[in-house]
Amino acid sequence: MDREDGHDPGGDHDHGGDHGHADGESxxxxxxxxxxxxxxxxxxxxxxxxxxxxxxxxxxxxxxxxxxxxxxxxxxxxxxxxxxxxxxxxxxxxxxxxxxxxxxxxxxxxxxxxxxxxGRTPAAPPAPGLPAGVRTLLERQVGCPAYLSDGAWNIVAANALMGAWFPWVLRPRPNLMRWALLHPEAREQMLDWDDSCARVYLAMLRVAANSDPGNAELRALVAEILDADADCRRIWAEEHDVVEHRDGHVFRLCLPYHDHREIRVTSHVLLPIQRQDLRFVLITPVDED
Known part of the structure:
Protein backbone atom coordinates (compact mmCIF):
# COMPACT_ATOMS: atom_id res chain seq x y z
CA MET A 1 0.00 0.00 0.00
CA ASP A 2 0.98 3.64 -0.46
CA ARG A 3 1.55 4.88 3.08
CA GLU A 4 0.01 8.26 3.86
CA ASP A 5 1.95 8.64 7.10
CA GLY A 6 5.48 7.98 5.80
CA HIS A 7 7.61 10.79 7.21
CA ASP A 8 11.27 11.17 6.38
CA PRO A 9 12.71 13.77 8.76
CA GLY A 10 15.86 15.66 8.04
CA GLY A 11 16.15 14.84 4.33
CA ASP A 12 16.82 17.31 1.56
CA HIS A 13 13.44 17.52 -0.15
CA ASP A 14 14.77 18.08 -3.63
CA HIS A 15 17.73 15.73 -3.84
CA GLY A 16 17.56 12.04 -4.55
CA GLY A 17 19.40 9.40 -2.63
CA ASP A 18 21.67 8.15 -5.42
CA HIS A 19 24.37 10.84 -5.18
CA GLY A 20 27.00 8.29 -6.17
CA HIS A 21 25.41 7.68 -9.55
CA ALA A 22 25.76 10.37 -12.23
CA ASP A 23 24.73 8.03 -15.02
CA GLY A 24 21.86 8.83 -17.35
CA GLU A 25 19.78 5.71 -16.71
CA SER A 26 19.34 6.14 -12.95
CA GLY A 119 -2.70 -3.53 -22.70
CA ARG A 120 0.12 -5.84 -23.68
CA THR A 121 0.43 -9.38 -22.47
CA PRO A 122 3.81 -10.55 -21.19
CA ALA A 123 6.01 -12.15 -23.81
CA ALA A 124 6.10 -15.92 -23.76
CA PRO A 125 9.38 -17.55 -22.76
CA PRO A 126 11.65 -17.76 -25.81
CA ALA A 127 11.57 -21.02 -27.69
CA PRO A 128 14.94 -22.58 -28.53
CA GLY A 129 16.29 -21.79 -31.99
CA LEU A 130 14.81 -19.59 -34.69
CA PRO A 131 11.41 -20.81 -35.99
CA ALA A 132 11.57 -21.82 -39.65
CA GLY A 133 8.62 -19.58 -40.50
CA VAL A 134 10.31 -16.52 -39.04
CA ARG A 135 13.54 -17.22 -40.93
CA THR A 136 11.61 -17.80 -44.16
CA LEU A 137 9.72 -14.53 -43.72
CA LEU A 138 13.01 -12.72 -43.16
CA GLU A 139 14.69 -14.22 -46.21
CA ARG A 140 11.71 -13.46 -48.44
CA GLN A 141 12.02 -9.75 -47.77
CA VAL A 142 13.79 -9.02 -51.06
CA GLY A 143 12.73 -5.38 -51.51
CA CYS A 144 14.13 -3.95 -48.28
CA PRO A 145 16.80 -4.70 -45.68
CA ALA A 146 15.51 -6.72 -42.73
CA TYR A 147 17.04 -8.29 -39.66
CA LEU A 148 16.28 -9.96 -36.34
CA SER A 149 17.90 -8.71 -33.14
CA ASP A 150 17.65 -9.87 -29.53
CA GLY A 151 17.15 -7.87 -26.35
CA ALA A 152 20.79 -6.73 -26.33
CA TRP A 153 20.68 -5.77 -30.02
CA ASN A 154 22.78 -8.71 -31.19
CA ILE A 155 21.94 -9.45 -34.83
CA VAL A 156 20.46 -12.95 -34.83
CA ALA A 157 19.79 -13.13 -38.58
CA ALA A 158 19.65 -10.78 -41.58
CA ASN A 159 18.44 -11.00 -45.15
CA ALA A 160 20.71 -10.59 -48.19
CA LEU A 161 19.86 -6.94 -48.77
CA MET A 162 20.67 -6.04 -45.18
CA GLY A 163 24.11 -7.57 -45.70
CA ALA A 164 24.54 -5.58 -48.93
CA TRP A 165 23.53 -2.26 -47.35
CA PHE A 166 25.33 -2.89 -44.05
CA PRO A 167 28.20 -5.38 -44.47
CA TRP A 168 28.98 -5.16 -40.74
CA VAL A 169 26.05 -7.54 -40.06
CA LEU A 170 28.09 -10.27 -41.79
CA ARG A 171 30.99 -9.89 -39.35
CA PRO A 172 31.33 -12.19 -36.34
CA ARG A 173 28.90 -11.41 -33.48
CA PRO A 174 27.39 -8.24 -34.99
CA ASN A 175 25.69 -5.88 -32.58
CA LEU A 176 23.66 -2.85 -33.66
CA MET A 177 24.55 -0.66 -30.68
CA ARG A 178 28.28 -1.35 -30.88
CA TRP A 179 28.34 -0.54 -34.58
CA ALA A 180 26.08 2.52 -34.45
CA LEU A 181 27.70 4.09 -31.38
CA LEU A 182 31.33 2.97 -31.55
CA HIS A 183 32.32 2.18 -35.14
CA PRO A 184 33.82 5.11 -37.11
CA GLU A 185 31.96 4.16 -40.31
CA ALA A 186 28.63 4.61 -38.55
CA ARG A 187 29.35 8.34 -38.12
CA GLU A 188 29.88 8.61 -41.85
CA GLN A 189 26.91 6.50 -42.90
CA MET A 190 24.34 7.63 -40.30
CA LEU A 191 23.87 11.30 -41.10
CA ASP A 192 23.09 13.64 -38.18
CA TRP A 193 24.83 10.99 -36.08
CA ASP A 194 24.70 12.97 -32.84
CA ASP A 195 20.95 13.67 -32.88
CA SER A 196 19.44 11.03 -35.15
CA CYS A 197 21.57 8.10 -34.06
CA ALA A 198 23.45 8.51 -30.78
CA ARG A 199 20.73 10.24 -28.76
CA VAL A 200 18.04 7.84 -29.95
CA TYR A 201 20.06 4.66 -29.40
CA LEU A 202 21.29 5.78 -25.98
CA ALA A 203 17.69 6.59 -25.02
CA MET A 204 16.76 3.03 -26.07
CA LEU A 205 19.60 1.62 -23.98
CA ARG A 206 18.34 3.66 -21.03
CA VAL A 207 14.92 1.97 -21.24
CA ALA A 208 16.48 -1.48 -21.62
CA ALA A 209 18.86 -0.98 -18.70
CA ASN A 210 15.94 -0.03 -16.45
CA SER A 211 13.65 -2.78 -17.72
CA ASP A 212 16.06 -5.60 -16.89
CA PRO A 213 18.60 -4.41 -14.27
CA GLY A 214 19.83 -7.95 -13.71
CA ASN A 215 20.77 -8.52 -17.36
CA ALA A 216 24.56 -8.73 -17.20
CA GLU A 217 24.96 -8.59 -20.99
CA LEU A 218 22.99 -5.35 -21.24
CA ARG A 219 24.85 -3.76 -18.35
CA ALA A 220 28.18 -4.77 -19.90
CA LEU A 221 27.09 -3.33 -23.26
CA VAL A 222 26.19 0.03 -21.71
CA ALA A 223 29.45 0.11 -19.75
CA GLU A 224 31.49 -0.78 -22.84
CA ILE A 225 29.91 1.99 -24.91
CA LEU A 226 30.30 4.64 -22.20
CA ASP A 227 33.88 3.61 -21.45
CA ALA A 228 34.85 3.67 -25.13
CA ASP A 229 33.34 6.92 -26.41
CA ALA A 230 33.46 10.45 -24.98
CA ASP A 231 30.51 11.68 -27.06
CA CYS A 232 28.31 8.87 -25.76
CA ARG A 233 29.38 9.62 -22.18
CA ARG A 234 28.49 13.28 -22.65
CA ILE A 235 25.06 12.54 -24.11
CA TRP A 236 24.36 9.87 -21.47
CA ALA A 237 25.20 12.26 -18.64
CA GLU A 238 23.41 15.31 -20.07
CA GLU A 239 20.23 13.76 -21.50
CA HIS A 240 17.32 12.01 -19.82
CA ASP A 241 15.21 11.04 -22.85
CA VAL A 242 13.86 7.50 -23.06
CA VAL A 243 12.80 5.66 -26.22
CA GLU A 244 11.40 2.13 -26.24
CA HIS A 245 11.95 1.37 -29.93
CA ARG A 246 12.72 3.02 -33.26
CA ASP A 247 9.52 2.06 -35.06
CA GLY A 248 8.53 4.78 -37.53
CA HIS A 249 11.74 6.76 -37.01
CA VAL A 250 12.94 8.52 -40.18
CA PHE A 251 16.68 8.91 -40.62
CA ARG A 252 19.18 9.70 -43.35
CA LEU A 253 21.86 7.37 -44.67
CA CYS A 254 24.89 7.72 -46.92
CA LEU A 255 26.00 4.21 -47.88
CA PRO A 256 28.52 2.76 -50.34
CA TYR A 257 25.70 0.53 -51.63
CA HIS A 258 23.96 3.67 -52.94
CA ASP A 259 27.20 5.23 -54.24
CA HIS A 260 27.21 7.50 -51.20
CA ARG A 261 24.02 9.26 -52.31
CA GLU A 262 21.90 10.44 -49.39
CA ILE A 263 18.69 8.47 -48.86
CA ARG A 264 15.90 8.80 -46.30
CA VAL A 265 14.54 5.65 -44.73
CA THR A 266 12.25 4.60 -41.93
CA SER A 267 12.40 1.58 -39.65
CA HIS A 268 9.52 -0.75 -38.81
CA VAL A 269 9.84 -2.83 -35.64
CA LEU A 270 7.72 -5.98 -35.27
CA LEU A 271 7.60 -8.74 -32.65
CA PRO A 272 7.36 -12.31 -34.03
CA ILE A 273 4.62 -14.06 -32.08
CA GLN A 274 6.74 -17.23 -31.85
CA ARG A 275 9.79 -15.36 -30.55
CA GLN A 276 8.65 -12.18 -28.83
CA ASP A 277 12.09 -11.83 -27.30
CA LEU A 278 13.31 -10.84 -30.79
CA ARG A 279 12.74 -7.72 -32.88
CA PHE A 280 11.90 -8.10 -36.57
CA VAL A 281 13.09 -4.87 -38.17
CA LEU A 282 12.53 -3.73 -41.75
CA ILE A 283 14.09 -0.62 -43.31
CA THR A 284 12.15 1.01 -46.13
CA PRO A 285 12.88 4.11 -48.24
CA VAL A 286 10.76 7.15 -47.47
CA ASP A 287 8.49 8.22 -50.35
CA GLU A 288 9.90 11.47 -51.66
CA ASP A 289 6.70 12.63 -53.42
Missing part, protein backbone atom coordinates in the same frame (compact mmCIF):
# COMPACT_ATOMS: atom_id res chain seq x y z
CA UNK A 27 15.61 6.37 -12.22
CA UNK A 28 16.37 8.88 -9.44
CA UNK A 29 18.06 11.19 -11.91
CA UNK A 30 15.27 10.77 -14.42
CA UNK A 31 12.56 11.53 -11.87
CA UNK A 32 14.35 14.71 -10.79
CA UNK A 33 14.77 15.79 -14.41
CA UNK A 34 11.12 15.06 -15.23
CA UNK A 35 9.96 16.98 -12.17
CA UNK A 36 12.15 19.96 -13.11
CA UNK A 37 10.36 20.22 -16.48
CA UNK A 38 6.98 20.92 -14.91
CA UNK A 39 6.15 24.54 -14.06
CA UNK A 40 4.17 24.40 -10.80
CA UNK A 41 2.32 27.56 -11.82
CA UNK A 42 0.65 25.62 -14.67
CA UNK A 43 -0.76 22.86 -12.42
CA UNK A 44 -4.45 23.59 -11.74
CA UNK A 45 -4.50 21.44 -8.59
CA UNK A 46 -1.89 23.70 -6.95
CA UNK A 47 -3.85 26.92 -7.37
CA UNK A 48 -4.80 28.35 -4.03
CA UNK A 49 -2.15 26.31 -2.23
CA UNK A 50 -0.37 28.25 0.52
CA UNK A 51 2.35 29.26 0.20
CA UNK A 52 1.74 30.02 -3.45
CA UNK A 53 3.98 27.79 -5.59
CA UNK A 54 6.65 29.34 -7.74
CA UNK A 55 7.97 27.83 -10.93
CA UNK A 56 9.72 24.90 -9.27
CA UNK A 57 7.61 21.77 -8.77
CA UNK A 58 8.78 20.35 -5.45
CA UNK A 59 8.63 16.87 -4.02
CA UNK A 60 5.97 18.18 -1.63
CA UNK A 61 3.86 19.27 -4.61
CA UNK A 62 4.14 15.85 -6.28
CA UNK A 63 3.21 14.15 -3.01
CA UNK A 64 0.12 16.37 -2.79
CA UNK A 65 -0.81 15.62 -6.42
CA UNK A 66 -0.43 11.87 -5.94
CA UNK A 67 -2.15 11.62 -2.54
CA UNK A 68 0.78 10.32 -0.49
CA UNK A 69 3.08 11.69 2.17
CA UNK A 70 6.12 13.68 1.14
CA UNK A 71 8.35 11.00 2.65
CA UNK A 72 6.70 8.29 0.54
CA UNK A 73 7.25 10.18 -2.71
CA UNK A 74 10.79 11.09 -1.62
CA UNK A 75 11.54 7.39 -1.19
CA UNK A 76 10.52 6.80 -4.81
CA UNK A 77 12.67 9.63 -6.13
CA UNK A 78 15.62 8.48 -3.99
CA UNK A 79 15.43 5.04 -5.57
CA UNK A 80 14.54 3.26 -2.33
CA UNK A 81 12.76 -0.05 -2.81
CA UNK A 82 9.16 -0.09 -1.58
CA UNK A 83 5.97 -1.80 -2.65
CA UNK A 84 4.80 1.06 -4.86
CA UNK A 85 1.38 0.31 -6.32
CA UNK A 86 0.41 0.67 -9.96
CA UNK A 87 -2.10 3.35 -8.99
CA UNK A 88 0.57 5.44 -7.29
CA UNK A 89 3.01 5.11 -10.20
CA UNK A 90 0.26 6.10 -12.64
CA UNK A 91 -0.51 9.17 -10.53
CA UNK A 92 3.18 10.08 -10.53
CA UNK A 93 3.25 9.73 -14.32
CA UNK A 94 0.26 12.07 -14.62
CA UNK A 95 1.68 14.58 -12.14
CA UNK A 96 5.01 14.71 -13.95
CA UNK A 97 3.31 14.69 -17.36
CA UNK A 98 5.31 11.70 -18.55
CA UNK A 99 5.17 10.40 -22.09
CA UNK A 100 4.29 6.77 -22.81
CA UNK A 101 7.97 5.83 -23.06
CA UNK A 102 8.80 7.68 -19.85
CA UNK A 103 5.91 6.00 -18.02
CA UNK A 104 7.15 2.65 -19.27
CA UNK A 105 10.65 3.42 -17.98
CA UNK A 106 9.28 4.44 -14.58
CA UNK A 107 7.29 1.21 -14.21
CA UNK A 108 10.08 -1.08 -15.42
CA UNK A 109 12.72 0.56 -13.22
CA UNK A 110 10.61 0.69 -10.06
CA UNK A 111 8.44 -2.44 -10.28
CA UNK A 112 9.84 -4.54 -13.11
CA UNK A 113 6.47 -4.58 -14.86
CA UNK A 114 4.82 -2.63 -17.64
CA UNK A 115 2.13 -0.03 -16.91
CA UNK A 116 -1.39 -1.49 -17.15
CA UNK A 117 -2.50 0.99 -19.83
CA UNK A 118 -0.28 -0.61 -22.45
Missing amino acids: ISRLLRAWRARVDARTVPELRGVSPRPGRRLSQRHVARLTGVSEGWYRALEAGRRHDFSEGFLLRVARALRLSEAETLTLFLAVSGRRPPET
Whole structure:
Protein backbone atom coordinates (compact mmCIF):
# COMPACT_ATOMS: atom_id res chain seq x y z
CA MET A 1 0.00 0.00 0.00
CA ASP A 2 0.98 3.64 -0.46
CA ARG A 3 1.55 4.88 3.08
CA GLU A 4 0.01 8.26 3.86
CA ASP A 5 1.95 8.64 7.10
CA GLY A 6 5.48 7.98 5.80
CA HIS A 7 7.61 10.79 7.21
CA ASP A 8 11.27 11.17 6.38
CA PRO A 9 12.71 13.77 8.76
CA GLY A 10 15.86 15.66 8.04
CA GLY A 11 16.15 14.84 4.33
CA ASP A 12 16.82 17.31 1.56
CA HIS A 13 13.44 17.52 -0.15
CA ASP A 14 14.77 18.08 -3.63
CA HIS A 15 17.73 15.73 -3.84
CA GLY A 16 17.56 12.04 -4.55
CA GLY A 17 19.40 9.40 -2.63
CA ASP A 18 21.67 8.15 -5.42
CA HIS A 19 24.37 10.84 -5.18
CA GLY A 20 27.00 8.29 -6.17
CA HIS A 21 25.41 7.68 -9.55
CA ALA A 22 25.76 10.37 -12.23
CA ASP A 23 24.73 8.03 -15.02
CA GLY A 24 21.86 8.83 -17.35
CA GLU A 25 19.78 5.71 -16.71
CA SER A 26 19.34 6.14 -12.95
CA ILE A 27 15.61 6.37 -12.22
CA SER A 28 16.37 8.88 -9.44
CA ARG A 29 18.06 11.19 -11.91
CA LEU A 30 15.27 10.77 -14.42
CA LEU A 31 12.56 11.53 -11.87
CA ARG A 32 14.35 14.71 -10.79
CA ALA A 33 14.77 15.79 -14.41
CA TRP A 34 11.12 15.06 -15.23
CA ARG A 35 9.96 16.98 -12.17
CA ALA A 36 12.15 19.96 -13.11
CA ARG A 37 10.36 20.22 -16.48
CA VAL A 38 6.98 20.92 -14.91
CA ASP A 39 6.15 24.54 -14.06
CA ALA A 40 4.17 24.40 -10.80
CA ARG A 41 2.32 27.56 -11.82
CA THR A 42 0.65 25.62 -14.67
CA VAL A 43 -0.76 22.86 -12.42
CA PRO A 44 -4.45 23.59 -11.74
CA GLU A 45 -4.50 21.44 -8.59
CA LEU A 46 -1.89 23.70 -6.95
CA ARG A 47 -3.85 26.92 -7.37
CA GLY A 48 -4.80 28.35 -4.03
CA VAL A 49 -2.15 26.31 -2.23
CA SER A 50 -0.37 28.25 0.52
CA PRO A 51 2.35 29.26 0.20
CA ARG A 52 1.74 30.02 -3.45
CA PRO A 53 3.98 27.79 -5.59
CA GLY A 54 6.65 29.34 -7.74
CA ARG A 55 7.97 27.83 -10.93
CA ARG A 56 9.72 24.90 -9.27
CA LEU A 57 7.61 21.77 -8.77
CA SER A 58 8.78 20.35 -5.45
CA GLN A 59 8.63 16.87 -4.02
CA ARG A 60 5.97 18.18 -1.63
CA HIS A 61 3.86 19.27 -4.61
CA VAL A 62 4.14 15.85 -6.28
CA ALA A 63 3.21 14.15 -3.01
CA ARG A 64 0.12 16.37 -2.79
CA LEU A 65 -0.81 15.62 -6.42
CA THR A 66 -0.43 11.87 -5.94
CA GLY A 67 -2.15 11.62 -2.54
CA VAL A 68 0.78 10.32 -0.49
CA SER A 69 3.08 11.69 2.17
CA GLU A 70 6.12 13.68 1.14
CA GLY A 71 8.35 11.00 2.65
CA TRP A 72 6.70 8.29 0.54
CA TYR A 73 7.25 10.18 -2.71
CA ARG A 74 10.79 11.09 -1.62
CA ALA A 75 11.54 7.39 -1.19
CA LEU A 76 10.52 6.80 -4.81
CA GLU A 77 12.67 9.63 -6.13
CA ALA A 78 15.62 8.48 -3.99
CA GLY A 79 15.43 5.04 -5.57
CA ARG A 80 14.54 3.26 -2.33
CA ARG A 81 12.76 -0.05 -2.81
CA HIS A 82 9.16 -0.09 -1.58
CA ASP A 83 5.97 -1.80 -2.65
CA PHE A 84 4.80 1.06 -4.86
CA SER A 85 1.38 0.31 -6.32
CA GLU A 86 0.41 0.67 -9.96
CA GLY A 87 -2.10 3.35 -8.99
CA PHE A 88 0.57 5.44 -7.29
CA LEU A 89 3.01 5.11 -10.20
CA LEU A 90 0.26 6.10 -12.64
CA ARG A 91 -0.51 9.17 -10.53
CA VAL A 92 3.18 10.08 -10.53
CA ALA A 93 3.25 9.73 -14.32
CA ARG A 94 0.26 12.07 -14.62
CA ALA A 95 1.68 14.58 -12.14
CA LEU A 96 5.01 14.71 -13.95
CA ARG A 97 3.31 14.69 -17.36
CA LEU A 98 5.31 11.70 -18.55
CA SER A 99 5.17 10.40 -22.09
CA GLU A 100 4.29 6.77 -22.81
CA ALA A 101 7.97 5.83 -23.06
CA GLU A 102 8.80 7.68 -19.85
CA THR A 103 5.91 6.00 -18.02
CA LEU A 104 7.15 2.65 -19.27
CA THR A 105 10.65 3.42 -17.98
CA LEU A 106 9.28 4.44 -14.58
CA PHE A 107 7.29 1.21 -14.21
CA LEU A 108 10.08 -1.08 -15.42
CA ALA A 109 12.72 0.56 -13.22
CA VAL A 110 10.61 0.69 -10.06
CA SER A 111 8.44 -2.44 -10.28
CA GLY A 112 9.84 -4.54 -13.11
CA ARG A 113 6.47 -4.58 -14.86
CA ARG A 114 4.82 -2.63 -17.64
CA PRO A 115 2.13 -0.03 -16.91
CA PRO A 116 -1.39 -1.49 -17.15
CA GLU A 117 -2.50 0.99 -19.83
CA THR A 118 -0.28 -0.61 -22.45
CA GLY A 119 -2.70 -3.53 -22.70
CA ARG A 120 0.12 -5.84 -23.68
CA THR A 121 0.43 -9.38 -22.47
CA PRO A 122 3.81 -10.55 -21.19
CA ALA A 123 6.01 -12.15 -23.81
CA ALA A 124 6.10 -15.92 -23.76
CA PRO A 125 9.38 -17.55 -22.76
CA PRO A 126 11.65 -17.76 -25.81
CA ALA A 127 11.57 -21.02 -27.69
CA PRO A 128 14.94 -22.58 -28.53
CA GLY A 129 16.29 -21.79 -31.99
CA LEU A 130 14.81 -19.59 -34.69
CA PRO A 131 11.41 -20.81 -35.99
CA ALA A 132 11.57 -21.82 -39.65
CA GLY A 133 8.62 -19.58 -40.50
CA VAL A 134 10.31 -16.52 -39.04
CA ARG A 135 13.54 -17.22 -40.93
CA THR A 136 11.61 -17.80 -44.16
CA LEU A 137 9.72 -14.53 -43.72
CA LEU A 138 13.01 -12.72 -43.16
CA GLU A 139 14.69 -14.22 -46.21
CA ARG A 140 11.71 -13.46 -48.44
CA GLN A 141 12.02 -9.75 -47.77
CA VAL A 142 13.79 -9.02 -51.06
CA GLY A 143 12.73 -5.38 -51.51
CA CYS A 144 14.13 -3.95 -48.28
CA PRO A 145 16.80 -4.70 -45.68
CA ALA A 146 15.51 -6.72 -42.73
CA TYR A 147 17.04 -8.29 -39.66
CA LEU A 148 16.28 -9.96 -36.34
CA SER A 149 17.90 -8.71 -33.14
CA ASP A 150 17.65 -9.87 -29.53
CA GLY A 151 17.15 -7.87 -26.35
CA ALA A 152 20.79 -6.73 -26.33
CA TRP A 153 20.68 -5.77 -30.02
CA ASN A 154 22.78 -8.71 -31.19
CA ILE A 155 21.94 -9.45 -34.83
CA VAL A 156 20.46 -12.95 -34.83
CA ALA A 157 19.79 -13.13 -38.58
CA ALA A 158 19.65 -10.78 -41.58
CA ASN A 159 18.44 -11.00 -45.15
CA ALA A 160 20.71 -10.59 -48.19
CA LEU A 161 19.86 -6.94 -48.77
CA MET A 162 20.67 -6.04 -45.18
CA GLY A 163 24.11 -7.57 -45.70
CA ALA A 164 24.54 -5.58 -48.93
CA TRP A 165 23.53 -2.26 -47.35
CA PHE A 166 25.33 -2.89 -44.05
CA PRO A 167 28.20 -5.38 -44.47
CA TRP A 168 28.98 -5.16 -40.74
CA VAL A 169 26.05 -7.54 -40.06
CA LEU A 170 28.09 -10.27 -41.79
CA ARG A 171 30.99 -9.89 -39.35
CA PRO A 172 31.33 -12.19 -36.34
CA ARG A 173 28.90 -11.41 -33.48
CA PRO A 174 27.39 -8.24 -34.99
CA ASN A 175 25.69 -5.88 -32.58
CA LEU A 176 23.66 -2.85 -33.66
CA MET A 177 24.55 -0.66 -30.68
CA ARG A 178 28.28 -1.35 -30.88
CA TRP A 179 28.34 -0.54 -34.58
CA ALA A 180 26.08 2.52 -34.45
CA LEU A 181 27.70 4.09 -31.38
CA LEU A 182 31.33 2.97 -31.55
CA HIS A 183 32.32 2.18 -35.14
CA PRO A 184 33.82 5.11 -37.11
CA GLU A 185 31.96 4.16 -40.31
CA ALA A 186 28.63 4.61 -38.55
CA ARG A 187 29.35 8.34 -38.12
CA GLU A 188 29.88 8.61 -41.85
CA GLN A 189 26.91 6.50 -42.90
CA MET A 190 24.34 7.63 -40.30
CA LEU A 191 23.87 11.30 -41.10
CA ASP A 192 23.09 13.64 -38.18
CA TRP A 193 24.83 10.99 -36.08
CA ASP A 194 24.70 12.97 -32.84
CA ASP A 195 20.95 13.67 -32.88
CA SER A 196 19.44 11.03 -35.15
CA CYS A 197 21.57 8.10 -34.06
CA ALA A 198 23.45 8.51 -30.78
CA ARG A 199 20.73 10.24 -28.76
CA VAL A 200 18.04 7.84 -29.95
CA TYR A 201 20.06 4.66 -29.40
CA LEU A 202 21.29 5.78 -25.98
CA ALA A 203 17.69 6.59 -25.02
CA MET A 204 16.76 3.03 -26.07
CA LEU A 205 19.60 1.62 -23.98
CA ARG A 206 18.34 3.66 -21.03
CA VAL A 207 14.92 1.97 -21.24
CA ALA A 208 16.48 -1.48 -21.62
CA ALA A 209 18.86 -0.98 -18.70
CA ASN A 210 15.94 -0.03 -16.45
CA SER A 211 13.65 -2.78 -17.72
CA ASP A 212 16.06 -5.60 -16.89
CA PRO A 213 18.60 -4.41 -14.27
CA GLY A 214 19.83 -7.95 -13.71
CA ASN A 215 20.77 -8.52 -17.36
CA ALA A 216 24.56 -8.73 -17.20
CA GLU A 217 24.96 -8.59 -20.99
CA LEU A 218 22.99 -5.35 -21.24
CA ARG A 219 24.85 -3.76 -18.35
CA ALA A 220 28.18 -4.77 -19.90
CA LEU A 221 27.09 -3.33 -23.26
CA VAL A 222 26.19 0.03 -21.71
CA ALA A 223 29.45 0.11 -19.75
CA GLU A 224 31.49 -0.78 -22.84
CA ILE A 225 29.91 1.99 -24.91
CA LEU A 226 30.30 4.64 -22.20
CA ASP A 227 33.88 3.61 -21.45
CA ALA A 228 34.85 3.67 -25.13
CA ASP A 229 33.34 6.92 -26.41
CA ALA A 230 33.46 10.45 -24.98
CA ASP A 231 30.51 11.68 -27.06
CA CYS A 232 28.31 8.87 -25.76
CA ARG A 233 29.38 9.62 -22.18
CA ARG A 234 28.49 13.28 -22.65
CA ILE A 235 25.06 12.54 -24.11
CA TRP A 236 24.36 9.87 -21.47
CA ALA A 237 25.20 12.26 -18.64
CA GLU A 238 23.41 15.31 -20.07
CA GLU A 239 20.23 13.76 -21.50
CA HIS A 240 17.32 12.01 -19.82
CA ASP A 241 15.21 11.04 -22.85
CA VAL A 242 13.86 7.50 -23.06
CA VAL A 243 12.80 5.66 -26.22
CA GLU A 244 11.40 2.13 -26.24
CA HIS A 245 11.95 1.37 -29.93
CA ARG A 246 12.72 3.02 -33.26
CA ASP A 247 9.52 2.06 -35.06
CA GLY A 248 8.53 4.78 -37.53
CA HIS A 249 11.74 6.76 -37.01
CA VAL A 250 12.94 8.52 -40.18
CA PHE A 251 16.68 8.91 -40.62
CA ARG A 252 19.18 9.70 -43.35
CA LEU A 253 21.86 7.37 -44.67
CA CYS A 254 24.89 7.72 -46.92
CA LEU A 255 26.00 4.21 -47.88
CA PRO A 256 28.52 2.76 -50.34
CA TYR A 257 25.70 0.53 -51.63
CA HIS A 258 23.96 3.67 -52.94
CA ASP A 259 27.20 5.23 -54.24
CA HIS A 260 27.21 7.50 -51.20
CA ARG A 261 24.02 9.26 -52.31
CA GLU A 262 21.90 10.44 -49.39
CA ILE A 263 18.69 8.47 -48.86
CA ARG A 264 15.90 8.80 -46.30
CA VAL A 265 14.54 5.65 -44.73
CA THR A 266 12.25 4.60 -41.93
CA SER A 267 12.40 1.58 -39.65
CA HIS A 268 9.52 -0.75 -38.81
CA VAL A 269 9.84 -2.83 -35.64
CA LEU A 270 7.72 -5.98 -35.27
CA LEU A 271 7.60 -8.74 -32.65
CA PRO A 272 7.36 -12.31 -34.03
CA ILE A 273 4.62 -14.06 -32.08
CA GLN A 274 6.74 -17.23 -31.85
CA ARG A 275 9.79 -15.36 -30.55
CA GLN A 276 8.65 -12.18 -28.83
CA ASP A 277 12.09 -11.83 -27.30
CA LEU A 278 13.31 -10.84 -30.79
CA ARG A 279 12.74 -7.72 -32.88
CA PHE A 280 11.90 -8.10 -36.57
CA VAL A 281 13.09 -4.87 -38.17
CA LEU A 282 12.53 -3.73 -41.75
CA ILE A 283 14.09 -0.62 -43.31
CA THR A 284 12.15 1.01 -46.13
CA PRO A 285 12.88 4.11 -48.24
CA VAL A 286 10.76 7.15 -47.47
CA ASP A 287 8.49 8.22 -50.35
CA GLU A 288 9.90 11.47 -51.66
CA ASP A 289 6.70 12.63 -53.42
